[in-house]
Amino acid sequence: MSDGSGQQIDLHFVVNGQAVTVRCHPMARLLDVLREELHLTGTKEGCGEGECGACAVVMDGELVNSCLVPAAQAAGVQLRTVEGLAAGGRLAPLQEAFLHCNGAQCGICTPGMLMAAFCLLQHNPHPSEEAVRVALAGNLCRCTGYAKIVAAVARAAQEGGDAL
């Protein structure tokens, strides 16, 4: 983000269940607001142009790429970032499944993959393999070859339950 000069707004939203207010430029990227202002650095920047999904977060129940969301459009929303998956020091079952299936290697794509998978399982708790692949098609991984990620999502879905 720039030096913060120019137009500023007080942006209110809820992130991982917590209400926050951030003073920022309305055109600042939500990605930068999360990382630089709120220090939620789990959300990654890969391409910065909507192609890779490393910056994916769930906004009002929908998967979005935070590098393409201007801050003003996050006013009043409910956000979930990767930091909001684990609870009470315990990984979420989806994260456990990634660990178990070796769904992460270098890890740069992992937060975005987790959020896309989390969002999918919220919409469709028992997706077909095809549905998993379609949902994750906007998330690029240069390490795993995808098979282990798809397997991890399938495992999490199988174990099911509410607390994905």
Next chain:
Amino acid sequence: MRFDVAAYKLRTPQSVQEALAWMAAEPGALRPLAGGTDLMVLLAAGKLPGGQFVNLWPLRELRTIEVTSDSVTLGALTTYSDVQAHPVLQQEFPMLVEAARQTGGWAIQNRGTLGGNIGNASPAADSPPALLCYDAELELRSAQGSRWLPYHGFHTGYRQTLLRPDEIIARLRLPRRRGQRLHCYRKVGPRQAQAISKVCFAGCADLEDGRLVSVRIALGGVAPTVVRCPETEHILAAATSPAALDEAAARASLSRQMAPIDDIRSTARYRRRVAENLLGQFVAVLRLHPGWATP
């Protein structure tokens, strides 16, 4: 970082009316910002000229889908995910649903809008060929009122449109048609998700009493704008039986209506060949259609 947010101003209106009043007060000074999936990419690349933007995204009144017996009217903020989820669009406008399904990935489909796809005016955009085949009309709205225009003719040249600087695209209307209609949509790009088309083909044909009554063909990626191909449409619509479909003449005519270029995504030669082959697939679909009257 290649951009400086301080070069921009983003104003959030309370209503469409307020947005239009701002745009009327300073014609040309405010540009609409919808889902940002085109504009924010330019911003991050340092290619978005500084200036003022009006934040349309929160205006729920632009995100409705209304169905009457004659038409389906879509707000400009209708996203690709909204399109895919709508039962009437699935039933009657499958090429638009297919275009939406093949645009970007899930996160892009949740934010990219039809108004933005049209307003961005890329000649390689994926919904316009479907919209052209379905005879879409656009409602352009300014503080002075609204006007409806056929979408065909809206793109006047490379990235040029009939939109005035004080106007926004408010809605799109698709006339419904009962009766037999055949649809054929194909996008050819480097990979299935997240890829901009090299060539995009949409074709539809209406049959009545076993005869072709109209054919529509539109292409993306082969000219400075998306194009309808009336000459080819006439050649195919003249056929009174499957055997009479003159594929060679249709292919030759298609070639005359294209002006493809070489660019980073493909070559003119490749685009020309692929467009003709997609036309060939459309002709095959027409030929095999069981709806023809038996002679």
